Amino acid sequence: MIALAGNPNTGKSTVFNALTGLNQHTGNWPGKTVLRAAGRFIHHGLTFKLIDLPGTYSLMANSVEEQLARDFLCFERPDATVVVLDATCMERNLNLALQVLETTPRVVLCVNLIDEAERKKIYIDYRALAVKLGVPVVPTSARNGTGLDRLVENISGVATGRIETKPYIIQYKEEIEEAVRRLEPKLKKLVGDAFNTRWLALRLLDKDQAVIAAVEQWLARQDDPAAGMAEVILA
Amino acid sequence: MGNRQLDNQADKIISLYDLPVGRSATVSSIQAEGIIRRRMLDLGLVPGTRVEALRISPAGDPKAYRIRGAVIAFRKEEAYQILINL
Amino acid sequence: MSRGSLSADLNELMQEVNRLNPGSSLKLNDSIVCTIYSRAEEITGGIVLRRGKPKFDWDKKLDDVITSRVFGFPSMLLLLAVIFWITVAGANIPSEMMATAFFWGQERLTALLHWLHAPAWVNGFFVEGIYRCLAWVVSVMLPPMAIFFPCFTLLEDMGYLPRIAFNLDNLFKKAGTHGKQSLTMSMGFGCNAAGVIACRIIESPRERLIAMLTNNFVPCNGRFPTLIALAGLLVMGMATSLSASFIVVGVVLTGIMTTLVVSWLLSKTLLKGVPSSFTLELPPYRKPQLGRIITRSIFDRTLFVLRRAVLVAAPAGAVIWLLANVHIGGVSILAHGANWLHPFGQLLGMDGYILMAFLLGLPANEIVIPILLMSYMATGTMIELDSLEALRQLFVAEHGWTWLTAVCMMLFSLLHYPCGTTLWTIFKESGSLKWTALAALIPLGIAVIVCFVLAQSARLLGWV
Numbered sequence: 001m002i003a004l005a006g007n008p009n010t011g012k013s014t015v016f017n018a019l020t021g022l023n024q025h026t027g028n029w030p031g032k033t034v035l036r037a038a039g040r041f042i043h044h045g046l047t048f049k050l051i052d053l054p055g056t057y058s059l060m061a062n063s064v065e066e067q068l069a070r071d072f073l074c075f076e077r078p079d080a081t082v083v084v085l086d087a088t089c090m091e092r093n094l095n096l097a098l099q100v101l102e103t104t105p106r107v108v109l110c111v112n113l114i115d116e117a118e119r120k121k122i123y124i125d126y127r128a129l130a131v132k133l134g135v136p137v138v139p140t141s142a143r144n145g146t147g148l149d150r151l152v153e154n155i156s157g158v159a160t161g162r163i164e165t166k167p168y169i170i171q172y173k174e175e176i177e178e179a180v181r182r183l184e185p186k187l188k189k190l191v192g193d194a195f196n197t198r199w200l201a202l203r204l205l206d207k208d209q210a211v212i213a214a215v216e217q218w219l220a221r222q223d224d225p226a227a228g229m230a231e232v233i234l235a
Numbered sequence: 236m237g238n239r240q241l242d243n244q245a246d247k248i249i250s251l252y253d254l255p256v257g258r259s260a261t262v263s264s265i266q267a268e269g270i271i272r273r274r275m276l277d278l279g280l281v282p283g284t285r286v287e288a289l290r291i292s293p294a295g296d297p298k299a300y301r302i303r304g305a306v307i308a309f310r311k312e313e314a315y316q317i318l319i320n321l
Numbered sequence: 322m323s324r325g326s327l328s329a330d331l332n333e334l335m336q337e338v339n340r341l342n343p344g345s346s347l348k349l350n351d352s353i354v355c356t357i358y359s360r361a362e363e364i365t366g367g368i369v370l371r372r373g374k375p376k377f378d379w380d381k382k383l384d385d386v387i388t389s390r391v392f393g394f395p396s397m398l399l400l401l402a403v404i405f406w407i408t409v410a411g412a413n414i415p416s417e418m419m420a421t422a423f424f425w426g427q428e429r430l431t432a433l434l435h436w437l438h439a440p441a442w443v444n445g446f447f448v449e450g451i452y453r454c455l456a457w458v459v460s461v462m463l464p465p466m467a468i469f470f471p472c473f474t475l476l477e478d479m480g481y482l483p484r485i486a487f488n489l490d491n492l493f494k495k496a497g498t499h500g501k502q503s504l505t506m507s508m509g510f511g512c513n514a515a516g517v518i519a520c521r522i523i524e525s526p527r528e529r530l531i532a533m534l535t536n537n538f539v540p541c542n543g544r545f546p547t548l549i550a551l552a553g554l555l556v557m558g559m560a561t562s563l564s565a566s567f568i569v570v571g572v573v574l575t576g577i578m579t580t581l582v583v584s585w586l587l588s589k590t591l592l593k594g595v596p597s598s599f600t601l602e603l604p605p606y607r608k609p610q611l612g613r614i615i616t617r618s619i620f621d622r623t624l625f626v627l628r629r630a631v632l633v634a635a636p637a638g639a640v641i642w643l644l645a646n647v648h649i650g651g652v653s654i655l656a657h658g659a660n661w662l663h664p665f666g667q668l669l670g671m672d673g674y675i676l677m678a679f680l681l682g683l684p685a686n687e688i689v690i691p692i693l694l695m696s697y698m699a700t701g702t703m704i705e706l707d708s709l710e711a712l713r714q715l716f717v718a719e720h721g722w723t724w725l726t727a728v729c730m731m732l733f734s735l736l737h738y739p740c741g742t743t744l745w746t747i748f749k750e751s752g753s754l755k756w757t758a759l760a761a762l763i764p765l766g767i768a769v770i771v772c773f774v775l776a777q778s779a780r781l782l783g784w785v
C-alpha cells in the first residue's frame with residue numbers, strides 16, 4: 001500500500017491518475033480532493049495499491065482532511081509514502097515533507113510541476129536534495145508524463161526495501177530533545193515498534209488530543225482484542 | 236509577548252493589514268491563537284519571513300500576500316493578528 | 322493481561338508529559354514549526370536557485386484584471402454570460418437533431434411492435450413510457466451539459482475558481498459565512514450532491530452546514546437544461562439565444578442572491594455565530610490542456626447524463642406511464658393527483674401538473690420536464706414533439722401557459738428542495754435527520770413564498 005501526500009494543489013491526483021490510469025478529478029485550486037481514492041498499478045509483476053489523500057499543509061491536523069491524511073500516514077502505516085512537492089514553492093512543501101520524514105523512513109519525494117518551475121526560472125539540484133534528505137527525490141511533470149517511470153521505480157524500491165533510506169531527522173532545541181529522550185524509552189516499552197516513538201513522543205509532548213485518543217484506542221485493542229466496548233468508551 | 240515588543244519599537248511594528256500593496260516586510264510575531272495560529276505557522280509565517288502585499292479583493296477585503304512563493308489571501312481579522320517589521 | 326492496564330500506563334506517561342512540559346511552557350508547536358522552517362530554508366539554500374525573473378508575469382497581469390476594483394465584478398458577470406450564451410446557442414441544434422433521431426427511432430419501434438402483434442400496452446409501457454422518457458432526458462440534458470462543462474472545466478483548470486472566492490469573500494463574510502462557499506457552489510453546478518461533499522473544504526462546522534443547506538440554490542446538471550428550455554420558451558417570439566442566456570444568467574444570479582440571503586438568515590438564527598478565519602491560497606494560473614479537457618469533460622458528462630438517464634429516467638418513464646394510464650373512476654391517477662394539486666398550483670402561478678412533476682421529480686431533477694410532457698400529452702391530443710415550436714404549442718395553446726407560468730416554474734425549479742441523492746448526501750455528511758429535513762423544507766418554503774408573491778402581484782397588477 002502506497003500513500004500520496006502533499007500540500008494542496010501540488011498535483012497528487014494528477015500523479016495518481018497517471019500511475020493508475022483512473023480518472024480522479026483534478027482542478028487548479030486547493031481542496032479539489034476531499035475524499036480519499038484508491039487505485040492500483042503494477043510494476044515488475046508486483047501490484048501496489050495507491051491511495052490519493054486530500055492535500056494538507058502539515059501533519060499537525062488543523063482540519064478534518066488534515067487529520068484524515070495524518071491518521072492514514074501515521075496509523076495505517078503505508079509501505080511507502082510519496083510526498084508530492086510543488087517545485088515552485090519548495091520551502092513550504094518541505095515543511096510537510098520533513099514532518100512526514102519524522103513519521104516514517106519509507107518516503108519518496110516527488111518534486112512535481114518542474115515545467116512551471118522552469119518557466120519561473122527556478123532550478124533545483126535534485127541529487128543534492130536526495131543526499132541531504134536521505135530519501136529518493138524524483139523530478140516530475142505529472143501532467144506531461146515526465147519522470148513517472150523513475151517515480152514508479154523508486155516507489156517500488158522503497159516499498160520492497162530494495163532502496164534503503166536514511167531520512168533527515170530534525171533536531172529541535174535542547175529542552176525538547178531532552179524531554180523526548182526521557183519519554184521515548186517508556187513509549188517503546190508501551191507500543192513497541194507499532195509506531196514511530198520519536199514522532200509519538202513529540203506529539204504527546206505537544207498534547208495533541210487526536211493522537212492521544214488514537215493511541216488510547218490502539219492500546220485498548222491490545223489490552224483486549226475482543227473488547228469493542230473499551231474502544232467505544234475511550235473513543 | 237507581541238505586545239511587549241510593540242511597546243519597545245512602536246514606530247516600526249505594524250499589522251500585516253496595514254502593509255500597503257506593493258510593499259514587503261518581515262514577520263515579527265503572530266498574535267492569533269489556536270488553530271489559526273497553527274495554520275499561519277504552517278503556511279510559513281514564522282518570525283523573520285518576508286511577506287509582500289499583492290492585491291486587494293474588489294470587494295475591499297480580503298487581501299492577498301506573497302508568502303514563500305505562494306499567494307495567500309487573509310481577511311482583515313486575520314491580517315490584523317500578524318505583526319510585521321516594516 | 323488485565324483490561325486497561327496498558328491504558329493506565331498511558332495515563333502515567335501523560336503525567337510524565339505534564340511534568341516535562343508544564344502548562345505547555347515549552348511552546349512546542351511554535352518552536353517545532355520555526356525549527357522546521359529554518360531547516361527547510363537551509364536545505365533549499367544551496368539547492369534551489371532562482372536565475373532571474375521570468376520575462377512576463379502572466380499571473381500578475383491576469384489578476385490585475387480579474388480581481389481589479391473596476392473590472393473584477395463586471396468580468397465575472399461577462400464570463401458567466403458568455404458561457405451561458407455559448408451553451409444556449411450551441412445546444413439548440415444538437416438537441417433538435419437528437420430529438421428528431423429519437424422520434425424516428427420511436428416510430429420504428431412502434432412499427433416493429435405492431436408487426437410483432439404485440440398488445441397495445443406493451444407499446445405504451447415500453448415505447449411511450451420508458452423509451453420516450455429516456456429520449457427526452459438525453460436530448461434535453463445532454464447537449465447543453467456537454468457544452469457547459471468543458472467551458473467550466475477550462476476555467477477550473479486555469480485557476481479561476483479561487484479568484485471567484487477571493488472576489489466574493491466579503492459578501493459571504495457579511496452573510497456570516499466563508500468565501501470557500503463559492504467554491505462549493507461552483508461544484509454544485511455539476512451536481513448538488515458533489516457540491517455538498519465539496520463543503521468539506523470549509524473547516525468551521527457551522528459554516529459548512531450553511532453551505533450544505535444552501536447548495537441547492539445553484540442549478541445543478543439536472544435543472545440547468547430545464548431552465549434553458551423554459552428560457553427558450555419565454556423568448557420564443559424573439560428567437561434569439563442571446564436573450565435566453567440573459568434570462569438564465571438572471572436566474573443564476575437570483576440563486577446566488579438567495580444563497581447569500583438565506584446564509585445570512587441562518588447565521589442570524591438557527592446557526593448563530595461569527596465568521597471563522599479565512600485563509601485561501603490563490604494558485605498560479607495554469608495553461609489548461611485544451612484538447613484533453615474538452616474530450617475528457619464531454620465524455621464525463623455524457624456518461625453522467627446517460628447513467629442518470631438509465632437509472633432514473635427509464636424507471637420514471639415506466640411509473641409515469643402507469644400513473645397516466647391506470648384509471649380510477651374514468652380518470653387517470655396522474656390526473657387525480659394533478660386535479661387535487663391544481664388550486665395550489667394556481668396560487669403559485671403554475672398548475673397541478675407542474676407541481677405533480679416536481680413532486681415525482683424528487684429522485685432526480687432531470688425527469689421533471691419529461692414527466693410534465695408525458696402528463697400533458699397523455700391528457701391532450703398526440704403531437705410530434707420534435708421542436709421547440711411544438712413544445713410551445715403544447716404548453717401555450719393546450720395548457721394555457723403564460724409568461725408567468727414559465728417564470729414561476731423556473732423560479733420553483735431553482736429554489737425548490739434538492740433531489741433525493743443530494744438529500745441523502747446531506748444526511749450522510751451532516752449525520753443529522755433534522756438538518757436533512759431543513760435542507761428540504763427551507764428551500765421549499767422559499768420557493769413557495771417567492772412564487773406565490775410573484776404570481777399574486779402579477780395578477781393583481783394585471784400583467785397577465
Ligand SMILES: Nc1nc2c(ncn2[C@@H]2O[C@H](COP(=O)(O)OP(=O)(O)OP(=O)(O)O)[C@@H](O)[C@H]2O)c(=O)[nH]1
Nearest residue numbers: 009010011012013014026027031032033055141142
Ligand atoms: N503545468 C503542470 N501542471 C500540473 C502538473 N501536475 C498537475 N498539474 C495541474 O495542477 C493542478 C492541480 O492538480 P491536482 O492533481 O488536482 O492537485 P492535487 O494535489 O490533487 O490537489 P488537491 O486535491 O486539491 O490537494 C491541475 O490543474 C493539474 O492539471 C504538472 O506537472 N505541470
Ligand SMILES: [Mg+2]
Nearest residue numbers: 012013032033
Ligand atoms: Mg487531489
